[in-house]
Amino acid sequence: MDGIAKGIRRIVAVTGNEAHEVQQVAKDFDALLDSIAKLPFGEAKEKQLKETNTKLGQLSISVLQKAALKTKFTKIEKSVKDEVKARTKADSKLCLDSVKNYFTENPDAKYFVSHVNISSNAKIITEAINLVKKQHKEKSLFLITGLKNDSKVAQGTYLSNEHLKKLPATDVATLASKFIGGRAGGKGNVVQGMGTEAAGVDEAIDAVTKLLSEKL
Incomplete structure (x- = not known):
């Protein structure tokens, strides 16, 4: 050696x-x-x-x-x-502005359901949920983020305390997952998750909108 x-x-x-x-x-x-x-x-x-x-x-x-x-x-x-x-910053602003503007323009609305056409980002959905909890805590929110040509999407549900008495937040997320795939988890007012079927975004939005209109 x-x-x-x-x-x-x-x-x-x-x-x-x-x-x-x-x-x-x-x-x-x-x-x-x-x-x-x-x-x-x-x-x-x-x-x-x-x-x-x-x-x-x-x-x-x-x-x-x-x-x-x-x-x-x-x-x-x-x-x-x-x-x-830079893109995350721009996406965050777009998402938060969409929530702010909706409730400003529709002060009597009980909830906001939307697909924000940005990259899938659970953190940005969390920011939007925190905004509603702070400024519109009597309102509810369901968001999906993700571009339709991406391989994944993110979803998030926030139900106000009053709305939670009428509908579990997990039911909202579970319904959305039927169309966008994946799973969601959480407890109480907030449930979030990821999906793998971006093609099902529109159907998920329609289904959740129908559910909230019937239950809330």
Whole structure:
């Protein structure tokens, strides 16, 4: 067994055909990063970035080449994170404004049922529920978020204390799940969940609207 004295570093180098192959690996990976950077923002781009990050760590190339590729990867990753942050902020505003405007324009309405055409985001639904609990606690709310071409949607139900006496919040969520799939959970006034059938959003909205009109 070879031994390396303390404080001594082993340097591994390749020449000839092996050196050319290593350079080609780095070149191909650089081209892969370029192709990912050109992808439109979305789930596919985020997924490829995650997979590429793992591959980057496993590359057997020179230290300098790997450092350059990591720098390039980090730049692309930051642009995606910035885009996610900006879109989430815009989506949150759109959702909250839709709830605020509805109850402002319909002060006698007992509830608001809506599909907000933004990326599926349970956190944004929670924000909307908290808004109603704070500013319109006598009202009820059912929201679905998710783009119709996405693979998932989010749903959330809030029933006021008075409405909860007439209808369990779990019944609302369970009904919606029949059309959008997935499951929902919670207790008391609030029930939330995720679904996998975006094509059923309109049917879920219609069914929940009918249920609330009959029960509340």
